Amino acid sequence: MDNPIGVFDSGIGGLTVVKQLMHYLPNENIVYFGDTARVPYGTKSEKLIRQYALEDAAFLDQFGIKMLVVACNSVSAVAIDLLKSTRKMPVLGVIDPGVEAAVQCTAKNKIGVIGTAATINSNAYYKKIVGLNPHIQVLSQPCPLLVSLVEEGWITEQITRLTIEKYLQPLLGDGVDTIILGCTHYPVLKEMIQQVVGEKITLIDSGKETARIVKDMLINLKLTRLDVRPPAVQFYVSDIPFKFDEIGTRFLGRPLADTQRVEFEKFLLKQGKKIYLPLQESN
Amino acid sequence: MDNPIGVFDSGIGGLTVVKQLMHYLPNENIVYFGDTARVPYGTKSEKLIRQYALEDAAFLDQFGIKMLVVACNSVSAVAIDLLKSTRKMPVLGVIDPGVEAAVQCTAKNKIGVIGTAATINSNAYYKKIVGLNPHIQVLSQPCPLLVSLVEEGWITEQITRLTIEKYLQPLLGDGVDTIILGCTHYPVLKEMIQQVVGEKITLIDSGKETARIVKDMLINLKLTRLDVRPPAVQFYVSDIPFKFDEIGTRFLGRPLADTQRVEFEKFLLKQGKKIYLPLQESN
Secondary structure, three states, X not given: OOOOEEEEEOOOOOHHHHHHHHHHOOOOOEEEEXXXXXXXXXXXXXHHHHHHHHHHHHHHHOOOOOEEEEOOHHHHHXXXXXXXXXXXXXXXXXXXXXXXXXXXXXXXOEEEEEEOHHHHHHOHHHHHHHHHOOOOEEEEEXXXXXXXXXXXXXXXXXXXXXXXXXXXXXXXXXXXXXXXXXXXXXXXXXXXXHHHHXXXXXXXXXXXXXXXXXXXXXXXXXXXXXXOOOOOEEEEEOOOOOOHHHHHHHHHOOOOOOOEEOOHHHHHHHHOOHHHHHHHHHO | OOOOEEEEEOOOOOHHHHHHHHHHOXXXXXXXXXXXXXXXXXXXXXXXXXXXXXXHHHHHHOOOOOEEEEOOHHHHHHHHHHHHHOOOOOEEEOXXXXXXXXXXXXXXXXXXXXEOHXXXXXXXXXXHHHHHOOOXXXXXEEOOHHHHHXXXXXXXXXXXXXXXXXXXXXXXXXXXXXXXXXXXXXXXXXXXXXXXXXXXXXXXXXXXXXXXXXXXXXXXXXXXXXXXXXXXEEEEEOOOOOOHHHXXXXXXXXXXXXXXXXXXXXXXXXXXXXXXXXXXXXX
């Protein structure tokens, strides 16, 4: 069917997931929303992230999406059940696919997870991993500075290498053999992270694993687009700041075409109180 | 008079300004609002920052403030005229006081300015400085990573020193003798910045200069609080994330007491379209 896959993220880091979706599903229409007006989410409270998640999903609802992909790890960590319970279409976050790949991969039963403060503090990765295999040891490390380093474009700088070393030293000392890149920004640093941890450790790119699962789900649910005309990939953001194109291109791996700025506060104002109800119930 | 001074910032960096206000004006009531739900502003567009500034000021309007202090450099850079034109009370940003101190200080007529991307790209510091003295050369450098380093608490780390060196090298090569710390987060790094640039360069702390000017203005306008009972200092934020107290204490220099979380989106919803009018006019 022709309806698009909806993808949202706290900003434009989720374009690393879109990049993988475009690779594994080159015939699908995609509509992306990045909440660049309120980015980042990963340093904010769980309650606030849940509220923002409902609002972002409400924006994508307008496009008649056939599936909702939450490209943001922080949202996937704290709001995926809320999104599933308030939506009719299939909803997939980036955590489950990353966890499944890591659990299959680890030989020593020791998995490392790196992500934002919100993602790590939620314990979502830990709970998912031990839910699948209680014998696996999980070592987590919040790495908030990596997001800023990627956005600054310091991809090969020595300062970035030192920062990665400082954050990952505890995981390496504990002997993990698999590390989940639990933030959409980290695939941009994958090469340097691999250099720091060595070739024996497998890095799991949640975005890539998510795209694979999305493909399986669309086939199983008979939701694949069959139209032979070229698909449409649309980008919406709530703010277009300085260097937007440069940073976006870094994530997507190709130039960002025709991104539209949404007057997101006015959209929320039109929604009125509707959008707040599920959260009030969850309080 | 007993009405409070209103102070707002994009987050809790503005507490460095409150710290100085409490030092220079120990008898004043203060009400602070930090928009921690949407922090940072410095990486966002000018249009969005202007909209957020109107909303933050509207929140403080509720307290009958006798003066509005904009503790955020990014807002001071792009929205101070808008705030002045839409408010009846005196409005002061952090840029004018910092500029006046720097212009008095420089002997070589070469001033460096460091700040967020939004602050530096606005050219607000440059325009103010050459407006006061067209013979002064202004060298500007956006330093976006410094905010993240302060929030991560890496105040004395080698990585922070290397980052400061990398950012400041161009300014030092050009021979500035005065550098304005054009972001509320930077006073926390003042000691390390001073070590990097050497003792011959004067660092201007905009927060301190702002507090001095606020004191002068209150005296001149006969708005000083005369009550001998202890003053009230109230803190409101739009989100209370992980490590909030730890980070807040770092900025304020003392423990943050009784911070209240505001349901800011609901406040904005109640304001309805009123709050958007001035911005629509300015488009």
